Amino acid sequence: MSKVLIIGSGGAGLVSALSAHEAGAEVIVASKTLPTRSQTSMAQGGMNAALDCDDSVEAHIADTLKSSAGLGDESQIAFMCSKAPEAVRWCNRIGLPFSRNESGEIARRKLGGASAPRACYAQDYTGLKLLHTLYDQCLKAGVEFKNGRFLLNLITDREANRVLGATFLVIETGEVEEMRADAVIMATGGYGNLYGKHSTNSVQASGDGLAAAVRAGARLADMEFIQFHPTALKGSSILISESARGAGGYLLNANQERFTDELAPRDVVARAIHDEMAKGGIVYLDIRHLGEEFIERELPQERKLAQIYEGIDPVHELIPIKPSAHYSMGGIEVDAQCMSAVKGLFAVGECANHRTHGANRLGGNSLLELVVFGRECGRNASEYGEKYPAPLLENLQYAKDLNFVRGVMYFTNQIDFYQKQQMLANIFYNNVGLVRDDMGLKAVLGAIRQMQKELPFMGPRDKSKVCNTNLVEFIEFGNKIELAEIIVVSAISRVESRGAHYRIDAPVRNDTMFGAHTITWKEDGVLCADFIQ
Amino acid sequence: MTISIQRSHNNETQTYNVELENVTLLTVLNHIKTSLDPTLTYSHGCRSGVCGSCAVRVNGREQLMCEYKPSDGDEIEPIRNGRVIRDLVVDSSMVEQCNRAGLAWSEKTKEEGVSAKSMEQIETQSDCILCASCYSACPVYAANPNFMGPFTLTRVWRYVNDPRELNIESKMAAIQTNGIWDCTLCGACVPVCPQLIAPMQDIKMLRMKSGMLGYPDPTMSFGGGFDLGGWDF
Numbered sequence: 001m002s003k004v005l006i007i008g009s010g011g012a013g014l015v016s017a018l019s020a021h022e023a024g025a026e027v028i029v030a031s032k033t034l035p036t037r038s039q040t041s042m043a044q045g046g047m048n049a050a051l052d053c054d055d056s057v058e059a060h061i062a063d064t065l066k067s068s069a070g071l072g073d074e075s076q077i078a079f080m081c082s083k084a085p086e087a088v089r090w091c092n093r094i095g096l097p098f099s100r101n102e103s104g105e106i107a108r109r110k111l112g113g114a115s116a117p118r119a120c121y122a123q124d125y126t127g128l129k130l131l132h133t134l135y136d137q138c139l140k141a142g143v144e145f146k147n148g149r150f151l152l153n154l155i156t157d158r159e160a161n162r163v164l165g166a167t168f169l170v171i172e173t174g175e176v177e178e179m180r181a182d183a184v185i186m187a188t189g190g191y192g193n194l195y196g197k198h199s200t201n202s203v204q205a206s207g208d209g210l211a212a213a214v215r216a217g218a219r220l221a222d223m224e225f226i227q228f229h230p231t232a233l234k235g236s237s238i239l240i241s242e243s244a245r246g247a248g249g250y251l252l253n254a255n256q257e258r259f260t261d262e263l264a265p266r267d268v269v270a271r272a273i274h275d276e277m278a279k280g281g282i283v284y285l286d287i288r289h290l291g292e293e294f295i296e297r298e299l300p301q302e303r304k305l306a307q308i309y310e311g312i313d314p315v316h317e318l319i320p321i322k323p324s325a326h327y328s329m330g331g332i333e334v335d336a337q338c339m340s341a342v343k344g345l346f347a348v349g350e351c352a353n354h355r356t357h358g359a360n361r362l363g364g365n366s367l368l369e370l371v372v373f374g375r376e377c378g379r380n381a382s383e384y385g386e387k388y389p390a391p392l393l394e395n396l397q398y399a400k401d402l403n404f405v406r407g408v409m410y411f412t413n414q415i416d417f418y419q420k421q422q423m424l425a426n427i428f429y430n431n432v433g434l435v436r437d438d439m440g441l442k443a444v445l446g447a448i449r450q451m452q453k454e455l456p457f458m459g460p461r462d463k464s465k466v467c468n469t470n471l472v473e474f475i476e477f478g479n480k481i482e483l484a485e486i487i488v489v490s491a492i493s494r495v496e497s498r499g500a501h502y503r504i505d506a507p508v509r510n511d512t513m514f515g516a517h518t519i520t521w522k523e524d525g526v527l528c529a530d531f532i533q
Numbered sequence: 534m535t536i537s538i539q540r541s542h543n544n545e546t547q548t549y550n551v552e553l554e555n556v557t558l559l560t561v562l563n564h565i566k567t568s569l570d571p572t573l574t575y576s577h578g579c580r581s582g583v584c585g586s587c588a589v590r591v592n593g594r595e596q597l598m599c600e601y602k603p604s605d606g607d608e609i610e611p612i613r614n615g616r617v618i619r620d621l622v623v624d625s626s627m628v629e630q631c632n633r634a635g636l637a638w639s640e641k642t643k644e645e646g647v648s649a650k651s652m653e654q655i656e657t658q659s660d661c662i663l664c665a666s667c668y669s670a671c672p673v674y675a676a677n678p679n680f681m682g683p684f685t686l687t688r689v690w691r692y693v694n695d696p697r698e699l700n701i702e703s704k705m706a707a708i709q710t711n712g713i714w715d716c717t718l719c720g721a722c723v724p725v726c727p728q729l730i731a732p733m734q735d736i737k738m739l740r741m742k743s744g745m746l747g748y749p750d751p752t753m754s755f756g757g758g759f760d761l762g763g764w765d766f
Contacts, residue, residue: 468574
């Protein structure tokens with residue numbers, strides 16, 4: 001029996017856990033939170049699948065491919081889209097309470113960039129209900145959960161380029177724990193929280209898994225592609241689901257005039273909003289004409305959040321919005337089996353790059369991706385571990401990380417890392433956001449390099465061993481800084497515009513030079529980058 | 534604005550003075566942690582009321598920090614009935630324990646032949662975010678620490694009442710002990726739910742279902758008079 005360690009307990013982690021368990025593996029899920037607190041709970045819009053004769057798998061493939069702007073892999077996309085109807089039926093079978101249409105079939109709605117209504121949903125709680133359904137099934141299957149484990153590093157045999165396990169900070173006790181496994185699945189989510197208050201993401205989306213993977217020798221792909229959701233609440237970046245526009249909501253400028261096709265792909269709509277904001281200072285989402293009954297039934301979360309965070313009732317008032325960092329298209333480079341460049345290290349979901357979203361993800365394709373590839377990944381990891389059990393080699397990683405956790409308490413704290421973190425979020429939003437140019441990107445790179453040097457002069461001010469969230473947040477900040485450099489170097493290298501990456505100094509797509517993936521990795525701690533087909 | 538927070542290192546309340554208006558309690562705590570006191574410890578995640586991380590008690594009533602706007606003099610303490618790990622962070626292992634005990638999952642389903650209406654019957658119950666506010670408000674834990682509690686029983690009802698579910702028997706058997714009959718129907722769980730779920734109602738429904746399946750009602754089994762009447766004949 002192989003032992004599979006899954007790091008992260010959102011949708012991707014839990015689907016993999018169920019699939020690895022089904023394949024006969026002993027499964028452990030280690031996560032920094034209780035599984036139901038993962039970011040998957042925030043997904044609202046739905047899960048795409050061509051379910052009936054008004055739609056087709058071919059149309060789903062074509063829409064996804066088009067939106068990916070040349071960086072989507074056709075065979076990966078075709079695989080995902082053709083598995084989509086079965087993925088939705090599987091979710092239904094394990095109990096996900098999808099909303100229904102009048103004839104009792106799973107209801108679908110139209111999201112941006114889709115040629116047909118194909119997002120299967122559960123009110124505006126699709127992610128929440130999927131995550132809870134999966135968690136319930138994991139408990140039924142007897143999956144072992146180790147919650148409150150903050151990932152420090154992967155344990156690898158460098159010479160064999162083979163993963164052996166991982167080390168964690170046990171948040172409650174402050175101890176370092178080592179977990180060995182035959183295969184490791186990274187399912188830690190994206191890095192949207194780099195943008196801080198300009199992101200729709202959970203505070204936990206700090207990219208810990210990607211940072212640990214690149215330190216362990218994995219390659220990352222297309223890290224400069226970060227999707228901005230067109231409609232987040234202006235003051236708090238809290239998401240207003242695309243289903244608000246899918247149902248007929250309008251975008252209005254400062255003169256209260258419509259200015260764009262509300263259902264174009266997200267990158268197009270977000271940039272149109274950006275331009276209007278530059279002109280008139282403010283953009284609104286208007287759903288008043290949808291009526292109170294409809295809003296209460298289909299968009300109850302949105303109404304509540306607009307009331308709490310903007311103090312307005314969308315039934316009667318305009319919602320002030322802005323585009324906010326929402327989804328990380330970039331991720332750990334994986335092959336069709338979901339395995340990374342490190343043997344035995346798999347990755348799935350938002351932290352991975354399955355080459356399904358390319359330069360711009362379609363709404364409704366992320367929950368689909370984590371279900372389809374989660375099922376593949378869990379089974380593949382289980383089989384890999386069965387075939388190639390990990391040798392029980394002595395390894396220095398645990399000792400190193402123990403030293404780090406002890407030593408970090410003696411960092412000097414002359415510089416406040418919370419301030420730097422906020423600064424990083426602001427300069428990322430302004431210069432590594434919707435509109436980029438060489439000069440702005442290089443300025444950010446300079447600031448990041450400075451922060452990297454300053455890390456030893458920062459550190460946790462809380463010295464407690466027990467449940468030290470100040471320490472956890474500091475290590476998360478270190479991970480963000482590590483990824484920030486990679487993102488900015490990738491964005492500087494790609495001197496063209498494509499999907500979510502828009503360079504005002506190179507506004508045209510250039511397939512001859514850049515029709516390839518931005519691959520980044522580390523050689524002895526030095527960042528390397530190249531464009532690879 | 535002055536708010537006081539129950540701290541665990543000295544078991545005292547600490548008062549903080551913050552110049553913030555019309556923001557959520559979570560925003561206030563984030564401000565305190567990042568600019569005044571990095572040792573203040575609490576859980577949070579989505580900021581939008583779906584991840585269930587940030588339930589606390591404010592002036593004795595459960596609230597999600599990301600949905601509550603504090604006013605001057607508010608007193609914040611951790612939720613009850615769980616082990617406090619530090620300050621406002623409470624051990625969440627009851628979620629797994631209780632849901633395992635109640636077999637709160639789908640066993641086997643049929644795929645076809647469900648109506649929109651019958652699926653709407655489990656809509657509210659499946660809105661649960663497992664914030665444990667109901668668990669904190671429940672007085673039964675003073676008497677029975679093994680009580681499955683409101684969120685688990687709501688979840689059991691969600692699956693029992695699911696028109697697709699084909700096997701409810703094991704669940705109905707599992708909730709007979711430390712389950713539906715331990716509830717006092719006091720209703721304390723109802724007003725504290727941020728998702729407007731009424732666990733007490735769901736427990737009542739489970740009791741009715743239980744009766745229909747022939748389970749005895751232990752709250753009626755003594756002192757009711759029927760037995761005594763019978764013996765004397």
